[in-house]
Amino acid sequence: NAGVTQTPKFQVLKTGQSMTLQCAQDMNHNSMYWYRQDPGMGLRLIYYSASEGTTDKGEVPNGYNVSRLNKREFSLRLESAAPSQTSVYFCASSEAGARNIQYFGAGTRLSVL
């Protein structure tokens, strides 16, 4: 039982390049989330998926797209990376409901030069 797995762990991109961050969970959770973490800013929600087949914007969606491939997998795509997207990205999943405990992946540290 690995929990939430993110790949890659580290990535360096040049401005304008594209990439996809992968996330998979093996806890049979319905809800999945993508956050970015910047120094002094806490965790900010980029996109979320309440259930398989649905996705919605969070607080900071501009410059990102997501795909809920199936119940296990939720990917985040940067179509044209910008230096402002340099951050640590966390994927999380939860059962949702009254006690929404979110379980986080280990994170992806992304640098855009």
Added chain:
Amino acid sequence: GENVEQHPSTLSVQEGDSAVIKCTYSDSASNYFPWYKQELGKRPQLIIDIRSNVGEKKDQRIAVTLNKTAKHFSLHITETQPEDSAVYFCAASIGGSQGNLIFGKGTKLSVKP
């Protein structure tokens, strides 16, 4: 929009002392308030949570209190130890969402031996 304010941003205590971190939230419909601990370079992990129908909850050296009227909730750590050093995030559920959370900006706690 919804907001969670967290104070202080940094906190330094001597080993054995108590530490208190405070949060306020803006969404009257929030009904779930988790606290996450993030050690350096690691993922955030839930340490304690409270629902709106409860005023206080304890788990060994950690306790959380909630004042719904004032929209305040606090984390109390007693008999602090060096391994308590980390960044702590409070969060509040967003009313009417599928379990989304909005996070505070974090408190960096340092426990000096």
